[in-house]
């Protein structure tokens with residue numbers, strides 16, 4: 068699945084929810100079903116700052132694609148991370164760098180994108196794109 | 209005594225509004241309180257009728273503005289029962305008051321190896337200025353631990369005092385735990401060793417009657433915005449003797465007597481510490497807030513808040529699975545808790561959507577939160593206008609949170 072398809076799938080899932088409560092219930096579900104991260108990566112080194120909850124993000128490069136795994140101590144944050152991973156994990160650095168992430172807006176999580184929000188969604192996206200930039204630069208050498 | 213909350217609520221325009229289509233429940237009063245109409249109107253009236261720079265003009269408006277500004281100094285003096293008007297210095301808030309003392313105190317008194325005693329429950333603004341003072345002076349910080357229930361360990365405090373202790377700085381009321389500290393005793397102990405004491409009164413002044421002469425503290429700091437006054441104005445009270453012994457904090461207009469390139473002499477108290485054009489409009493707003501507090505009666509407000517605190521504590525206990533942080537026998541208007549192991553951010557996000565404004569996180573007391581080994585707390589803090597019905601709404605919301613995360 069490419070980024071666009073993954074985004075469309077998520078937008079389709081969210082299109083069934085009429086109110087915020089259903090959306091959050093789903094995000095909580097997504098939080099609970101986020102694939103577990105290898106505990107060795109739950110260290111200071113992988114911690115993303117700028118969040119009220121802690122978020123650990125790990126990336127590895129496999130055959131031209133970046134595989135992200137992550138965890139958080141807050142379930143809603145985990146759900147939101149899951150939404151990012153479903154779209155960005157397994158994609159090429161080039162595609163990750165170019166992803167516009169507009170789907171976040173259309174599934175009603177726009178609030179979470181504002182830089183003043185303490186959940187650090189913006190910080191997570193930035194970190195994921197930073198990994199992509201680094202892997203791309205290494206590949207080019 | 210009849211305390212009519214509806215009557216008080218009606219005086220706060222912001223409380224009439226809705227968030228996400230529901231009546232707002234505002235339980236983040238420890239962060240900042242809402243402002244009564246009289247304070248808001250005083251601000252507008254100042255800019256409509258009085259605005260002028262003060263202490264410098266002979267003209268009519270400048271005189272009027274100066275009078276109103278200095279009148280507030282008298283109101284503050286009476287409000288905390290200081291001995292002299294010139295012991296009241298206007299600042300931007302508690303943070304600036306503490307920075308002023310830390311900076312000037314370091315210049316006058318701190319040497320390598322000296323010690324400052326703080327407590328584990330201090331707000332960052334009563335930690336970081338002292339760390340900065342220590343960095344440049346070579347002094348060290350000693351920390352009074354807290355007990356399980358969130359009280360200061362007074363035996364440990366006494367043991368921390370040495371002949372190198374230069375100052376004790378503690379909070380009157382903890383913004384995270386609600387604990388009312390026995391500061392009178394803490395001050396008396398320090399004074400037996402001739403050590404001055406600074407009290408962070410940010411969370412106290414709107415909730416209990418403060419008398420700086422009875423307490424005996426050398427410095428007392430607070431913010432207007434946590435006591436129904438505008439943001440951007442605060443107070444440093446200092447005893448005349450020690451204020452005179454401190455060098456100025458900032459340089460500029462107002463704080464000087466004579467300026468030449470060879471030699472400048474400084475003005476007297478309080479102007480020595482009020483460099484530049486002060487925040488006249490907000491200071492006048494602070495005066496209005498003090499009048500409002502005194503008309504409403506701090507004792508009445510305290511009794512009302514105490515009832516809310518007891519009610520909320522009981523409701524949360526009945527609800528089950530609640531972990532309380534701060535169960536001191538003497539508490540003021542703050543209740544900190546977690547819903548079993550649920551992250552405060554998760555709970556706070558849902559409460560917000562249900563129209564309940566509480567605070568989640570470390571409340572700028574990271575050392576204290578780390579001491580408890582938790583990611584933060586959920587904090588509900590009450591003010592004069594809150595009601596039991598609002599607590600009931602918070603409890604309904606907490607039930608919903610429990611269901612959602614079950």
Ligand SMILES: Cc1ncc(COP(=O)(O)O)c(C=O)c1O
Pocket residue numbers: 238239300301302303304331333334379381382383408410411431433572
């Ligand atoms: C105990 C305590 N001290 C100091 C402060 C800092 O006050 P301000 O931000 O108004 O300077 C606060 C407010 O957050 C507080 O609760």
